[in-house]
Every structure is written in C-alpha cells, then in structure tokens.
Amino acid sequence: xxxxxxxxxxxxxxxEAALWQHIExxxxxxxxxxxxxxxKVPILEKTGLFARSIGETTDIVEKxxxxxxxxxxxxxTMRPEGTASVLRSFIEHNLHSERPLQKLxxxxxxxxxxxxxxxxLRQFHQMSVEALGVDRPELDAExxxxxxxxxxxxxxxxxxxxxxxxxxxCRPLFNKALxxxxxxxKGELCPDCERRQEKNPLRVLDCKNAKCQAHYVNAPxxxxxxxxxxxxxxxxxxxxxxxxxxDYKVNxxxxxxxxxxxxxxxxxxxxxxxxQSAVGAGGRYDGLIAQLGGPALPxxxxxxxxxxxxxxxxxxxxxxxxxxxxxxxxxxxxxxxxRAFAMLHALRLQGLRAVMDYTSRSLKSQMKQAARCGSRFxxxxxxxxxxxxxxxxxxxxxxxxREIELSADLRAxxxxxxxxxx
RNA sequence: GUGGGCGUAGCUCAGUAGGUUAGAGCGUCGGGUUGUGGCCCCGGAGGCCGUGGGUUCGAAACCCACCGCUCACCCCA
Numbered sequence: 420x421x422x423x424x425x426x427x428x429x430x431x432x433x434x435e436a437a438l439w440q441h442i443e444x445x446x447x448x449x450x451x452x453x454x455x456x457x458x459k460v461p462i463l464e465k466t467g468l469f470a471r472s473i474g475e476t477t478d479i480v481e482k483x484x485x486x487x488x489x490x491x492x493x494x495x496t497m498r499p500e501g502t503a504s505v506l507r508s509f510i511e512h513n514l515h516s517e518r519p520l521q522k523l524x525x526x527x528x529x530x531x532x533x534x535x536x537x538x539x540l541r542q543f544h545q546m547s548v549e550a551l552g553v554d555r556p557e558l559d560a561e562x563x564x565x566x567x568x569x570x571x572x573x574x575x576x577x578x579x580x581x582x583x584x585x586x587x588x589c590r591p592l593f594n595k596a597l598x599x600x601x602x603x604x605k606g607e608l609c610p611d612c613e614r615r616q617e618k619n620p621l622r623v624l625d626c627k628n629a630k631c632q633a634h635y636v637n638a639p640x641x642x643x644x645x646x647x648x649x650x651x652x653x654x655x656x657x658x659x660x661x662x663x664x665x666d667y668k669v670n671x672x673x674x675x676x677x678x679x680x681x682x683x684x685x686x687x688x689x690x691x692x693x694x695q696s697a698v699g700a701g702g703r704y705d706g707l708i709a710q711l712g713g714p715a716l717p718x719x720x721x722x723x724x725x726x727x728x729x730x731x732x733x734x735x736x737x738x739x740x741x742x743x744x745x746x747x748x749x750x751x752x753x754x755x756x757x758r759a760f761a762m763l764h765a766l767r768l769q770g771l772r773a774v775m776d777y778t779s780r781s782l783k784s785q786m787k788q789a790a791r792c793g794s795r796f797x798x799x800x801x802x803x804x805x806x807x808x809x810x811x812x813x814x815x816x817x818x819x820x821r822e823i824e825l826s827a828d829l830r831a832x833x834x835x836x837x838x839x840x841x
Numbered sequence: 842g843u844g845g846g847c848g849u850a851g852c853u854c855a856g857u858a859g860g861u862u863a864g865a866g867c868g869u870c871g872g873g874u875u876g877u878g879g880c881c882c883c884g885g886a887g888g889c890c891g892u893g894g895g896u897u898c899g900a901a902a903c904c905c906a907c908c909g910c911u912c913a914c915c916c917c918a
Contacts, residue, residue: 423909426909426910477916478915478916478917479916479917482842483916483917500917500918529918531916531917533915533916533917534842534843534913534914534915534916535910535911536911536912536913536914537911537912537913538917538918539916539917539918543917543918544918545918546918547918611914611915622916627914675917676916676917676918677917686918687918693912693913694912694913694914695917695918697917697918698918699918700917700918701918721918722918723918724917724918725918726918727918728918749876749877751876781871781875781876781877782876782877783871783872783874783876783877783878784870784871784878785877785878786876786877786878786879787878787879788878789877789878790878790879791878791879794878797877797878799876799877801876803876811876811877813877813878815878815879818877818878820877
C-alpha cells in the first residue's frame with residue numbers, strides 16, 4: 420500500500436478511460452476523413468534524435484528529458500514529443516517514395532520531467548499528426564481545419580490563433596531587429612525577459628508581465644519582416660481558413676516552444692484550463708526532415724494534449740458511460756451456477772457482453788450487481804427454473820420479465836437469446 | 842529549479858481556549874423482503890488523524906523537520 424505512482428504519473432481509471440476511448444475514436448474517424456493513417460512508433464529513441472530536432476537549447480532538451488544510459492552506454496530518451504519519432508520512421512523507411520504526401524497520425528504517451536500542475540504531467544498523452552512532403556498553404560489550412568473539426572465534434576469551444584515565423588531567409592532579419600529593440604530596452608524588462616533575450620529572444624514576446632507587454636507594443640512584428648514567399652504563403656493560409664468559415668485570430672506574438680518551426684504556426688486556445696491554455700498546437704517545419712538526415716521535404720504537424728481534452732470534457736458535466744453489459748446471469752444454488760457458467764460462454768460466443776457472479780450470493784445482491792454494472796437484461800435461474808426448463812429474463816430498464824426456454828443446445832439457445840435482447 | 846495552499850475512513854469533508862472510546866454524508870457488505878436492482882429503513886466492516894521528533898500530566902489539534910498532494914512561476918500539449 421506504500422507504493423504509489425510516481426510524481427506526475429497518473430492512473431487512468433476505467434470511468435475516465437471510457438472518455439479517452441471516446442475521444443480517440445472520434446479522432447480516428449475524423450483523421451481518416453482527411454486521409455490520415457495511423458503510424459505506431461517506439462517510445463524510446465536515441466537521445467540525439469530529440470536533441471537535433473527539438474533544439475539543443477530548449478528547456479525540453481536541456482533539463483526535461485528522461486534520458487538514461489542503456490546497458491551498452493548509449494544514451495536513450497523517453498520521447499518528449501511525437502514528431503521527431505515519426506520523422507525518424509518516415510526517413511528510415513523511405514516513406515516519401517511510397518507517395519508524395521504522407522499523412523500520418525500517432526497517439527501515445529510522452530515524457531517530460533517538469534513540475535506537475537493542472538493540465539501538465541510528467542507522463543502525458545498526445546495525438547500527434549503530421550503531413551509530410553508538400554509545402555502548399557492549403558495543407559496548412561486543411562490541417563488546422565481538421566483539428567478544429569475534431570474539437571467542435573467533441574463539443575469544445577476553443578479559439579484558433581495563427582502566426583508565421585518566416586523561413587531561413589527572413590527570420591534572421593526579424594531576429595536582428597528584435598535583438599536591436601531589446602538592446603535598446605535595457606532596464607525596461609523583467610528579469611525573465613532579460614534572461615530570455617539571450618537564450619530565445621522570440622520568447623520575450625509572450626511574456627505575461629504586464630509592464631513587458633506594454634513595452635512590446637512597439638516591438639518589431641514578425642509579419643512585417645516576412646519575405647515575399649512567406650507573406651504570400653501566409654496570405655493563402657488566411658484565405659483558405661476564411662473559405663472554410665473557420666474563426667481565427669492572427670497573433671504575431673505567438674511563439675512555439677520547439678526550434679524547428681517555420682512559417683505557419685498555430686495554437687488552439689481555451690481559458691478553462693488554468694495556466695495551461697493550449698489544448699493543441701503545431702506548425703510547419705520545412706527544414707526538419709533534411710536536418711534529421713532525410714530528403715529535403717517540407718512538413719507540417721500538430722499535437723493535441725489528451726489530458727487537457729479530458730479536463731475540458733469533464734469540466735462541464737462529463738457524460739456517464741452507457742450500458743457496458745448486455746446480460747447478467749443470476750444463478751441460485753450450485754446446480755444453476757454450473758449451468759449458467761456454460762450458458763455464459765455460449766452467450767459470449769454470440770458476441771454478447773455477459774457476466775455472472777461466482778460467489779453464491781443472494782438474488783438480491785446479484786440484482787444489485789447487475790444494476791450496477793449497467794446490465795440491460797438479467798437472466799434469473801434457480802432450482803425451479805432448472806426443473807421446469809424455463810428461466811426468467813428481466814429487462815432492467817422496463818422491469819418487464821418474461822419466461823424463456825432453456826435448452827441443452829447452448830449454441831441454438833444463445834443465438835435465440837441474442838435475437839431476443841438485441 | 843522557485844513560491845503559495847493543503848494532508849483525518851475507499852471518496853468528499855466535520856472535529857482546535859489541547860482532555861478520556863475520532864465523527865458525518867456518499868460508497869461498500871449484510872439484513873428488512875427464506876427468489877428480484879434503483880427509493881426507504883436498520884445494521885456491520887473500514888482510521889499508525891501523512892511520517893518523525895519536540896512541548897505537555899495529556900496532541901488529530903501547538904512547534905520543528907521531512908514526505909506527499911495541489912496551484913502558480915518557469916516551460917509547454
């Protein structure tokens with residue numbers, strides 16, 4: 420009893436797991452509508468993969484990775500995000516030669532050694548989606564539309580914020596301008612921003628300090644520095660979003676945490692998650708595949724945080740899961756119990772969800788169990804029924820009971836029962 | 842890594858001028874109905890009062906330390 424789960428690691432108990440299955444099911448359905456296929460990749464990779472993709476100087480790589488030496492001394496890491504692994508697989512198996520555009524999604528746990536808080540865990544789960552091989556802006560809009568469709572389908576209200584970070588050509592120009600602005604602002608910035616301007620200057624822009632924010636209204640805006648190609652790309656993204664009637668807001672201060680993003684970035688924002696406002700986020704990463712040793716192909720992707728989705732869906736009255744059992748066999752006495760045991764198996768072979776109680780409890784307590792497990796029907800059989808060859812089938816919702824014939828031919832009998840209660 | 846809040850039954854929580862056997866609701870098990878669930882009534886089980894130390898005749902309560910949970914900063918899905 421003293422052994423507890425690790426800090427930041429959480430059990431997902433059956434009731435909540437039902438909600439997870441619902442979310443995953445809706446996601447699979449919608450992702451498939453857009454032509455995405457599932458890919459399953461390992462949770463463990465060589466440390467270098469993440470260091471190279473996410474960025475050597477990001478917090479994730481510098482101090483949040485679960486890394487350890489394998490038995491041969493090689494450094495391995497529990498993946499802190501999904502994209503790197505999917506790209507590694509894409510490159511390793513030459514998936515670009517299978518088709519010009521690979522639309523892939525994966526779901527599973529990620530690991531970051533952070534201090535847990537609301538909506539933030541050390542093991543958390545993401546649905547990670549990637550579209551690899553095409554750099555057209557229509558694809559950017561489509562992938563945002565897909566994320567949007569899923570969230571709407573789940574009944575969530577979130578807002579979409581977009582930005583462009585430019586490319587290798589134009590981002591350096593903006594960086595230079597921003598650094599100059601920050602240098603001129605000496606003494607005006609909070610300690611956090613002083614630190615950030617050295618490590619990741621872009622990040623100062625979404626500082627929460629009100630004084631900093633007031634100061635940054637005069638900061639250079641990245642959208643003003645985009646090269647013509649990037650500006651045109653962003654323009655089409657906006658046009659496409661409008662074509663699809665998707666509400667969005669341009670937020671030129673939006674910064675993504677991973678170094679590999681280029682051009683379009685976006686976040687799906689909510690205000691019902693405490694400090695963690697992003698349920699999902701993503702963007703384009705046109706240089707990353709080449710950077711990881713693959714062909715020079717563009718890509719775009721996003722991730723949704725499962726725990727954050729679950730939080731949002733349980734906040735406003737989570738749905739109780741529906742019936743989970745079709746029929747409960749309530750047997751009285753050892754003879755009926757043995758008979759029911761075989762009947763139970765036959766019912767399951769028919770595809771029914773069927774359970775019984777093995778502890779010889781009273782009918783009353785068995786009825787209680789039947790009700791509690793959400794059983795739609797209960798079959799009651801004791802000595803009377805065994806000798807008469809008929810048992811009582813009770814509809815738990817309507818309270819109606821009817822007699823049904825028992826039979827030694829369990830196959831035929833169970834088939835008949837399946838028809839009656841379906 | 843930094844700061845705030847909180848640790849009493851499976852769950853949600855009462856219980857402090859320090860006082861004897863630590864409570865409620867919900868849940869669970871059983872009974873009321875010798876073979877019928879949800880409502881009602883009755884009863885049972887279930888607590889190192891987070892851990893260790895200190896103060897005291899006496900600590901769930903007061904003091905200290907530690908551990909855990911939680912929220913926030915940072916960062917991010």
